[in-house]
Amino acid sequence: MTKKTVAVIFGGRSAEHDVSIITAHIPIIDSLTASGNFDVWPIYITKEGDWYADKVMNDLSFFKQSNYTDVLKGKKKVHLLFDNGLELILPGFPRWASPTGFSRERKVRIDVVFPAMHGTYGEDGSLMGLLRMAQVPFVGCDMAASAVAMDKAFTKQVLLAEGVPVVPFVWFTKSGYEKAQQSFLDKIAKLKYPLFVKPVHLGSSVGMTKVKDKKGLENAIEVAFHYDDKVLVEEGVENLTEVTLPIIGNETVEFAHVERPLNKSEFFDFNDKYLSGGKQGSGMHTQYSEIPATISEVQATQVRELGEKTYRTLGCTGIARVDFLIDNATQKVFVNEVNTLPGSLYVHNWKKKGVSGVELITKLVSLAEERFAAEQGLTHTFSSEILKRVSGSKVQ
């Protein structure tokens, strides 16, 4: 059987750069390799935006070297060619420098791209746009869904418009806030404390602050603006049960278990998610969460229904994870946010559902191909007379 060539793109100019490295390896590259059905090309984007492709990077231990950035500097950067598909160009000796006049430059045609980037310039739709231009199937949500989901405020606006319950919120940009700070503070004053102040484009709880009273609000906004130029302030739910639902699929969707993070600190922060507990190096650890969540079957059903509605409203495909807030006092369920590339794909949850890492990854690759094939059937161009009718000098 011919192996499919899959490029896994990770790293990038994002606050979640290191998380992306973990996701790319555990479980994506490890599972692609374990299946034996794929030729895996890791494409790593440095924090500075340099692109490298070298199979030594298929091993996570490469990135555990303290000097891996220096090692990379000694390598040649990869070039990309968009030629009705995507090709990697791995530079060898330039023709003029080769004693035999023979260039050892190598081209690798990519069958499917597996984006494994979190946050800006990757999960936010930028990379997806690039891959659409390249006409190559890619795993996960498409450009529009990724861009909407990346903006927590925009997501809430879209969901609200479609009747999906979300907690009351206020959003503003940095320039807007600087111009009309009091007006936004007045709007915020109408919200009930405690509040959460978040940069709208960042995940993994980076730059997020829980504010218990007015005192800490401005400082929290300042912290959030340190990471982003758009900030969301939303009501926190007291007596809260936080749950999350990983979903995969295109036309038909499959759910993993409803999972409940077991908060150790005041809110579920970066360290809880990626660094706490666990010894297997699985990236995402089971100790911090309860799978399946011990919520009532009625609530679990509501979570799944809202999850699917959210997934479809945003136009998600491939994979996403929808986070929920359950108010224990009122039993109300709110959609909190959508993550189009869940950290480590929430493989720990899928495994408990009976889907192995290899099965999950293989399914995601076929969903990518399915969506790509469906798109190829659409008409994107049509013949028009417009050029002939335009006034001005005619081509002879």
Added chain:
Amino acid sequence: MKNLLSRYHPRYVRSLVYMMQASEYHIRDFLRWFWRTRDFLRVEQRKSLVKTPKSLLFLIAGYAVLFFLYVFAFGMLVVAEESWKYPAFLLTAFVAPYLLVDFFIGLMVLSRIVQIPVEYGILVHAKRKLKAHKGFRIAIAGSFGKTSMREILKTVLGAGKRVAAPPGSYNTPLGISSFIRSLGGDEEILVFELGEYYPGDIRRLCKLVAPDIGIITGVNEAHLAKFGSIGETRKTIFELAGYFRDRPLYINGENILARTYARTGDILYSRAGAGEWRVEDAKASLKGTLFMLRNGPQRIQAESHLLGLHQVGPLSVAADIACKLGISTERIGLGIQRTKPFEHRLEPKTDTAGVITLDDSYNGNPDGVRAVLEFLSSLKNVRRWYLTPGLVEMGAKKEEVHMDIGRELARAHIDKVVLIRNSVTPLIEKGLQEENYKGEIMWFDRALDAFAALPNLTVKGDVVVLQNDWPDQYA
């Protein structure tokens, strides 16, 4: 070409010394490995060279010899004026790695000669110390199951007596002598595992430990490559019977060869019982093994953490011996309750994802494989995985043994069979195909790759057996 050049890499010397150490400085085993190996740079995969005075001496001597040979070759090139100096230089440089092997063989022979009087002294001293020891001695011989039997005896008898047994795989005269040296003198029972590698080994060990009770756990193809024929293996193991003359031995009745050669009066043990003890209602699960032991009015409700019904026979032997040594049934029951899986012998481990791995990597014999498959096939409503690189030292029985494993895997309806590419696993695949295996076969080049892949292939509730692990000298 790359493989050929690996003989000229500086690491070549270390690889040779590592392999001599792994082969316990046995010339025959070392040479077998040497002629089979292609790439000498990928040798230390599972373990690495342990720096002992002996290995360091070999390492330094090896580099010195190689240095001398190359200096000699270059010296010829520089000093000699005749035209033959070029081919002579090339020839010396080419054969240097092979001359080094000859040198090491000489060194091994020399060290063996030096060791003989030293080892003799150690043995005499150990024999003298043991003669003065009042402890009751139990000796275990067999192609397989010796360590499990030793650990079961140690645990069950330990519930009522002070028991000592050599640790790890101390089953050679030197290993056992070193254990004897460590004895305090107040031990009531001593349990010895007798290792058989060559004819006469068991006889020699019997003379050393002078056992009061003997147990033969079975005879099969393990170490067949060393013995040449199963008849030779059987004869060597039954040297224990020769030592006991007309006194009875415990013999594993579930092993056909051992049973066939049992003498009248020997005590056959099996999952049906041992001696006067009968087994009733035996059940095995992933939690352990439950059964009732009955001996006339005496009853023991046995609950062991050991996995598999094949453990019932050895546990019954331990109960029978314990009873004969005056340990109460309550203590025997407690002892059985304390038995738990030993390291790398059907040892269950559950990971954070809920996957249960049964580590049976120290079990590399056909009877052990059958027992594991019987247990694995008894587990219902789980996905069952079986990962193996096959068995080593099966000699002329290689094809038969591995095809049988394939057939049994198919008959046991194991869901996924993970095979490591080598000279024997295609035979397992052939056996699987012959029996119309319906599950999935997965291949990996190296066991380490398979181990790394497993967490990505398995899900909660899966049961994975890791059967046997090839040390570097067989890879």
